[in-house]
Amino acid sequence: VSPQRFARTFFSRAATDVAPVILGAHLVRRLPDGELLRVRIVETEAYGPQDPASHAFGGATRRNATMFGDAGHLYVYLVYGLHHCLNVVTEGPGRGSAVLLRAAEPLEGLEGRDVCRGPGRLARALGLDLAFDGADLTRGAEVWLERGERPASIAVGPRVGITKAAERPWRYVIEGDPWVSRAARAGRAGSRR
């Protein structure tokens, strides 16, 4: 347990608070063969309670159970039958909130401009699937989060790919960062923070 890791209390607040502050943080993955993968998070989205766009809206089910558990755990789900998406659980037990990790910059063990550009690609690049749903990012040995460089400026805009509550400005990106997703780039510039 590296001192650079975030403690659970760091994640124990609203998703809209966690989403901007984990920009610049490092997501680290230890593969079965021992190889280390490291990426820098550049784009996130918040999904809170009382949020019609969230999987947690409507209460706990088998799929979203992790969202209702302890903060600082990894919530993984399958979309469109093909792609996995990675989320960090926020707030705490019974709340049902999380931050979706949408794009990252490869720092170590990965090559290519697009490998982490988009939530499905990010999960694939790190070799994470449903088997990792519920993994403890504050203590686990296979995947975790560490403090990184604080971004100079953060931009906010509407979330991507949803139809409900699409107007909420809960997508956060490092302003001007070349590694953000295609959707973030195409969308409105968004307001600064």
Add this chain to the structure above:
DNA sequence: TCCCCGATTAACT
């Protein structure tokens, strides 16, 4: 059980 649809992506025209 049946059925619709999605927090996406890549491969088209």
Add this chain to the structure above:
DNA sequence: GTTAATCGGGGAG
């Protein structure tokens, strides 16, 4: 810009 791929969740019956 448009669309197929692909499958499990969850509401309806």
